[in-house]
Amino acid sequence: MRRIGVFALKFVIAIVAAILLAGGSVWYALRPTNYGGEIRNGEWTTDLTTGGKTAGLYQRAQVALYGLWAMSSSETIYFIANTDAAGAPLAPNCTYSVSGAGDPDARWWSLTVYKNFHFVPNEGKVYSYSQTSVEREPDDSWRVMVSPEKQPRNWLPTGDGAAGAAGDLKLVFRAYNPSQSFVNQIGSVKLPSVKRESCR
Amino acid sequence: MSEIKRKNRFGNFLVWTLFSVALAVVLHFVIVQQIPSLMTKRSVEAILARKKTTEYNRLFYNDLSYAGTDLVVMSNADMRSSIGFYDVSEKPLKIRVVVPESGNYWSISLYAWNTDNFFVRNDRNAGAKEFDLILVKAGSKYQAQTGEEVVESATTRGVILMRYIVANRADQAELARVAAEQSKSFVQSVETNQY
Numbered sequence: 001m002r003r004i005g006v007f008a009l010k011f012v013i014a015i016v017a018a019i020l021l022a023g024g025s026v027w028y029a030l031r032p033t034n035y036g037g038e039i040r041n042g043e044w045t046t047d048l049t050t051g052g053k054t055a056g057l058y059q060r061a062q063v064a065l066y067g068l069w070a071m072s073s074s075e076t077i078y079f080i081a082n083t084d085a086a087g088a089p090l091a092p093n094c095t096y097s098v099s100g101a102g103d104p105d106a107r108w109w110s111l112t113v114y115k116n117f118h119f120v121p122n123e124g125k126v127y128s129y130s131q132t133s134v135e136r137e138p139d140d141s142w143r144v145m146v147s148p149e150k151q152p153r154n155w156l157p158t159g160d161g162a163a164g165a166a167g168d169l170k171l172v173f174r175a176y177n178p179s180q181s182f183v184n185q186i187g188s189v190k191l192p193s194v195k196r197e198s199c200r
Numbered sequence: 201m202s203e204i205k206r207k208n209r210f211g212n213f214l215v216w217t218l219f220s221v222a223l224a225v226v227l228h229f230v231i232v233q234q235i236p237s238l239m240t241k242r243s244v245e246a247i248l249a250r251k252k253t254t255e256y257n258r259l260f261y262n263d264l265s266y267a268g269t270d271l272v273v274m275s276n277a278d279m280r281s282s283i284g285f286y287d288v289s290e291k292p293l294k295i296r297v298v299v300p301e302s303g304n305y306w307s308i309s310l311y312a313w314n315t316d317n318f319f320v321r322n323d324r325n326a327g328a329k330e331f332d333l334i335l336v337k338a339g340s341k342y343q344a345q346t347g348e349e350v351v352e353s354a355t356t357r358g359v360i361l362m363r364y365i366v367a368n369r370a371d372q373a374e375l376a377r378v379a380a381e382q383s384k385s386f387v388q389s390v391e392t393n394q395y
Contacts, residue, residue: 021224021228058232068272069311075322117274118274119270176365
């Protein structure tokens with residue numbers, strides 16, 4: 001009887017340890033700061049298998065967690081910036097300038113800021129700028145300011161300026177119906193630059 | 201403790217550790233594999249709860265997303281959407297699709313319960329201004345009628361998502377036009393003897 005009791009206890013301990021180990025390893029593999037993709041282009045990352053049948057097990061799980069019902073790359077390519085051009089994690093207490101020289105070789109684009117994977121509440125209900133809404137310079141270039149402080153134009157508010165945790169802030173640049181040449185050069189095409197201007 | 205007893209205890213510990221690790225590896229992959237279906241279930245239930253219904257095979261015409269109401273993570277800020285959750289376990293589902301004329305990006309996507317995107321068509325490759333999709337379960341004997349396009353889903357339940365990009369979310373006139381376009385598409389169960 002005592003032997004059975006000891007065996008049962010060891011069995012339960014082994015099961016609990018397995019569950020904790022499995023849970024911890026899943027969290028580590030799919031943690032939010034890891035979300036973006038295998039392809040890197042400056043401060044942007046992406047994955048051309050997103051939303052497609054060839055996406056791997058981990059890519060599918062990450063997309064389900066952080067970009068549910070994403071479209072395949074022929075419809076939309078999602079570029080995600082977790083850091084600025086210098087490699088520092090984006091922070092909600094900092095001001096960033098996101099600059100583009102015209103438009104990518106795609107049908108249309110949009111730039112959206114997220115805090116903890118959701119829109120940032122603000123009075124103007126401004127969460128994004130796009131090819132058709134951004135105010136441009138005479139040479140067709142544009143600059144969007146991502147900041148907790150009010151900006152004169154093209155301002156994406158990021159909240160009250162509290163510091164937050166690493167990975168809280170993300171930028172997503174969506175390119176719709178990209179051209180084949182854009183897709184073929186995905187790792188080197190010119191994308192907007194994300195430059196940190198200042199921090200509180 | 202004798203040497204033999206010590207070795208036995210170590211051997212015992214090793215066996216249990218290996219058992220635990222092997223089980224953890226299996227659990228790890230099972231969990232990762234199930235996450236897409238679990239997230240679909242969670243999101244579908246949340247959206248239906250917000251709509252105060254449990255009804256499948258119905259299309260909901262959504263406004264733009266706003267902070268505080270964006271249920272799905274990293275929602276698209278520049279899009280009105282029509283979303284529905286299909287259940288084709290007993291009958292096919294007709295999706296009457298009307299392609300908008302705005303010139304902005306539009307698409308219809310179908311997702312299986314495990315988030316596999318098994319069908320997509322946009323305004324540029326739709327081929328027609330209006331068309332009917334008949335969504336059926338895998339292995340269905342349904343015969344397409346004239347003008348129908350049969351699409352088979354690997355899972356009996358899933359998601360229908362129509363995306364209508366708006367060029368400027370502050371333009372109320374554009375939003376009203378898009379809303380009018382959305383309401384032209386609908387879904388309807390199909391009565392048939394062969395299924």
